[in-house]
Amino acid sequence: MSTIIAGRFDQQAGVEEARAELLRAGFSEEQVTSFYVNPPGQHDLTPVGGDEIESPGAEHSRHGLAQGGVAGGVVGAALGTAGIPVLGPVGPLVGAMVGAHIGDLAGSLSEMDDDGGSGNTAGLPYRRSGMLLAILADDPDAEDRAIRLLRALHAQDIERAQGTIANGDWEDFNPLQPPSLVDMH
Known part of the structure; x- marks a missing residue:
């Protein structure tokens, strides 16, 4: 060398x-x-x-995904229950599914590493x-x-x-x- x-x-x-x-x-x-x-x-x-099999920060976003999905599902089911007169007995199920998806997105985005898009989480040049x-x-x-x-x-x-x-x-x-x-x- x-x-x-x-x-x-x-x-x-x-x-x-x-x-x-x-x-x-x-x-x-x-x-x-x-x-x-x-x-x-x-x-x-x-x-x-790409550079890696898994994107840097994906571990953190999966953690947020799980938390956001559960929270969104609970809130969605509660709102869906209020919609029983319109949606019938499937209201809580539809509400839970929609809420879980919205919660997944919000949770994963909130947990992503902020590295300026470089994939560099160690602060190195x-x-x-x-x-x-x-x-x-x-x-x-x-x-x-x-x-x-x-x-x-x-x-x-x-x-x-x-x-x-x-x-x-x-x-x-x-x-x-x-x-x-x-x-x-």
Whole structure:
């Protein structure tokens, strides 16, 4: 494994300009790679798509689902009982079913984790989507040059990682691994 310096760009044109500058600065074509990073939750890492088999926070929403369904069913049955003159003997049953569904929805929504949609419940920095340009930096001087160039070219979220770039591909890139952002001072 080697040190990799990477920066995110919003546009392909920015990546192409940065790649050209890195090659002019002495980095070889084999040391530089670029690719698009999907938004959190859309990395297609499981057989059914997405990043995880179950969405983060689903455990909490199931808990709220059960509580909301029971409470909604009781309230709905009570209201359905009042509707016996209109609905007949099925009033409490219809009321309980409708109330349970409304309670399920309210309960699950109230228990969901508020993580800004990132799936990141640990409060760690997460990798934002966009074009990622990564440079294999095999020594401290190469690291410094890559960081300076990415800063000058307005790369965002410049990070340092350990990994392998071979044949123009960051082979062990993990989109779910929180980035180790480089101090921008």
